Amino acid sequence: MIRKLLQQVGEYAILMRKTFGKPDSWRLFFRQYSKELEKQGIDSLGITVIISVFIGAVITIQMVLNTENPLLPTYATGLATRDTLLLEFSSSILCLILAGKVGSNIASEIGTMRITEQIDALDIMGVNSANYLILPKIIAFVSIIPILVIFSMFFGIVGGYAVAYFTDVISVPDYVYGIQYSFVPFYITYSIIKSLVFAFVISSVSSYYGYFAYGGALEVGKASTNAVVRSSVLILLLNVVLTKLLLS
Amino acid sequence: MIEIINVNKSFDGKPVLKDISARFESGKTNLIIGQSGSGKTVLLKSIIALHRIDSGKILYDGRNVPDMKRKELTRLREEMGMLFQGSALFDSMTVAENVMFPIEVFSAMSREEAAERVRFCLKRVELTHAAGLHPSEISGGMQKRAAIARAIALNPKYLFCDEPNSGLDPKTSLVIDQLIKEITQEFNITTIINTHDMNSVMEIGDNIVFIYKGEKHWQGNKSEIFTSDNKELNDFVFASDLYKMVRQAHNG
Numbered sequence: 320m321i322r323k324l325l326q327q328v329g330e331y332a333i334l335m336r337k338t339f340g341k342p343d344s345w346r347l348f349f350r351q352y353s354k355e356l357e358k359q360g361i362d363s364l365g366i367t368v369i370i371s372v373f374i375g376a377v378i379t380i381q382m383v384l385n386t387e388n389p390l391l392p393t394y395a396t397g398l399a400t401r402d403t404l405l406l407e408f409s410s411s412i413l414c415l416i417l418a419g420k421v422g423s424n425i426a427s428e429i430g431t432m433r434i435t436e437q438i439d440a441l442d443i444m445g446v447n448s449a450n451y452l453i454l455p456k457i458i459a460f461v462s463i464i465p466i467l468v469i470f471s472m473f474f475g476i477v478g479g480y481a482v483a484y485f486t487d488v489i490s491v492p493d494y495v496y497g498i499q500y501s502f503v504p505f506y507i508t509y510s511i512i513k514s515l516v517f518a519f520v521i522s523s524v525s526s527y528y529g530y531f532a533y534g535g536a537l538e539v540g541k542a543s544t545n546a547v548v549r550s551s552v553l554i555l556l557l558n559v560v561l562t563k564l565l566l567s
Numbered sequence: 568m569i570e571i572i573n574v575n576k577s578f579d580g581k582p583v584l585k586d587i588s589a590r591f592e593s594g595k596t597n598l599i600i601g602q603s604g605s606g607k608t609v610l611l612k613s614i615i616a617l618h619r620i621d622s623g624k625i626l627y628d629g630r631n632v633p634d635m636k637r638k639e640l641t642r643l644r645e646e647m648g649m650l651f652q653g654s655a656l657f658d659s660m661t662v663a664e665n666v667m668f669p670i671e672v673f674s675a676m677s678r679e680e681a682a683e684r685v686r687f688c689l690k691r692v693e694l695t696h697a698a699g700l701h702p703s704e705i706s707g708g709m710q711k712r713a714a715i716a717r718a719i720a721l722n723p724k725y726l727f728c729d730e731p732n733s734g735l736d737p738k739t740s741l742v743i744d745q746l747i748k749e750i751t752q753e754f755n756i757t758t759i760i761n762t763h764d765m766n767s768v769m770e771i772g773d774n775i776v777f778i779y780k781g782e783k784h785w786q787g788n789k790s791e792i793f794t795s796d797n798k799e800l801n802d803f804v805f806a807s808d809l810y811k812m813v814r815q816a817h818n819g
Contacts, residue, residue: 344672354659436655443615443727444669445644 331527337449338457338526351455359421359456359522360463364470370416371409371471375478378403383488396489397497400479402506409471410510411558414517417467418550422525425456426546429529430539438530453526457519464518465511472507509565516561517554524550568593569614569725569757574623576613583609584620585781593724593757596748596771600763601778602803608729610778611761615647615727616640627725645673648718648756650747652730654710656702662713663689663698669720688716692746708739712746719750726751728760732767740764744771765810768792777803793817 342348382396382403429452432438441448476498483494525546532542569591576584583606591597601607612618614625616632625632627643635643649655656665666688670681689695692712697705702713711731718726728747732740748771751758760767768775772789777800785797792804793814805811 347671431658435653435658436651437657439617440649440651440655440657442617443644443647443649444672445641445647446672 327527330531331524334449334453334527334530335523337447338453338523340447340450340454342450342454343446347451348455351451352459355455355459356463358424359460360467363417363420363463363467366416366420367413367467367471368474370413371404371474372478372481374408374412375400375404375475376482377478378408378475379479379482379494380486380488393490393493394497394500397479397494398500399497400494401476401498401502404472404475405506405510408475409468410513410517411554413468413471414464414514414521414554415551417464418517418521418525418554419547421460422521422546422550423543425522425525426529426532426543427539429453429526430532430542433530433532434535434539449530453523453530456526457522460522461515461518464514468511468514469507472510512565513558513561516557520553520557521550524553568628569759570624570626571610571614572624572626574610574613574625575621576609576618577621583781584613587623587778587781587783589776589783589786590774591757591759592774594752594755595758595773596751597757597759597774597776598768598772599759599761599776599778600768600803602763605778606781607761607778611727611729611759614759615649616644645721646724648721648723648726650711650714650718650726650728650731652733654702654707654714656710656713656717658702661699661701662694662705662716665702665713666716666720669717673721684720688720689713691719691750692716707734708736708742711735711739711743715743715746715750719754722754723756726756726758728758728762730762730764731760732762732764737766740766741770747771765804765807768804769813779803 379396379400382399386395386399429438432452438448438452441451479498480491480494483489483491528542528546528549529539532538570589572588574584574587575582587610599607599610609618613620614632616625616635620633623633627646630639630643632640632643656662657668660668663685666685667681670676670684674681674684676684685698686695689698692715694709694712694716697709697713702710705713726747731743731747735743744767747758747760750756760771762768769789772792775785775787775789775792776783777785777797779799785795785800787795792800795801805814
């Protein structure tokens with residue numbers, strides 16, 4: 320098992336070395352990059368907004384229920400909702416969700432290209448297949464993730480506001496005061512730094528599993544599952560490391 | 568011309584190619600035939616440098632592939648065209664974009680010249696009408712023709728075909744075979760075809776190399792195959808009653 324793990328780490332490192340080089344054609348690179356931006360970024364905006372609104376609403380309701388104490392100020396709900404969204408949900412949890420959507424998409428796309436010999440065709444032409452296929456995916460996802468994170472933060476807070484506006488669990492002034500109270504701008508930077516690392520992990524690990532998929536449709540399915548599981552585990556591990564490094 | 572000399576290749580200590588030597592002339596359709604698992608795909612992949620051989624020489628007009636550095640190999644690959652078993656067209660691109668792809672990557676042609684080259688290649692394989700369609704929207708035979716158009720887009724000196732008739736009906740197979748033969752002669756390409764389709768052997772076998780259990784057992788042309796006394800070759804080529812009758816008729 321350790322040997323297999325070391326082999327995979329070695330293959331991943333070699334693949335990344337092949338990936339990060341000068342593209343054979345910049346025109347093709349930017350064409351692929353814009354396609355990936357749309358596929359990984361624009362197409363993920365919908366799910367990001369929906370999840371963020373509802374999670375923001377649920378966090379707000381739960382915070383009200385858990386802070387029903389006369390010793391706690393009424394603005395505590397807004398403050399806790401904001402910090403939960405900024406510190407954890409909009410980076411880590413969002414990236415775990417996107418590992419499922421974007422990661423499986425990348426692994427299955429590249430895996431299918433592998434088993435249908437499209438990657439061999441690129442290699443035979445003399446094209447650096449890793450560079451052509453993987454680099455635009457990594458760069459696109461890493462460059463779009465801060466936007467997704469900021470969208471998630473905004474719509475999460477909007478979800479909480481909706482709860483305050485449409486229900487009587489918390490008043491709008493208390494919620495608005497709470498989300499502004501003791502604001503630390505570094506939390507946004509921290510969240511974006513984390514998401515950049517997670518986006519790299521999702522796109523590169525998923526590309527690795529797709530690139531080394533051999534066999535048939537079953538292997539592509541396995542590659543896709545492995546990509547999501549391993550990316551998620553790595554995100555959880557790195558979350559602890561980055562939190563310790565950036566917030567301690 | 569491509570020449571392979573004493574090529575050996577093994578996987579995990581198990582020999583797959585054993586001391587194979589052969590010459591593949593330009594302007595001729597060279598066929599590698601053999602049963603499934605005989606090593607012909609490994610041989611083809613070794614020739615095109617997708618596999619690194621254990622020992623021997625693979626000479627492209629005198630240039631030995633195992634001695635080549637990465638840049639030299641990349642330059643050599645620009646002189647190659649490849650037709651894969653499953654066509655291997657890029658799903659996300661139209662037929663015309665597939666043909667345009669190698670031109671965009673490697674050639675210094677202007678947009679107009681590149682577009683003209685694509686039109687020429689598609690016309691040559693009679694696929695002009697399908698230029699705007701995606702691979703999933705065209706038939707298997709059309710996909711093969713599109714793949715041939717892509718393979719010849721950069722005027723290759725060497726063309727490799729892996730099971731070009733796989734999954735095609737006999738009539739379409741014949742069209743593909745004839746197209747490959749015409750293109751080979753027209754552009755004086757060194758073409759190597761990996762096949763176990765006996766119709767192809769009989770139609771376009773200018774030079775046939777028979778591989779059996781990783782060894783070269785026989786080499787000759789489609790006429791000589793009828794008079795061969797190689798048992799394994801005869802068992803393979805004349806396995807069906809139809810081809811036994813063909814041999815009887817041919818040999819009188």
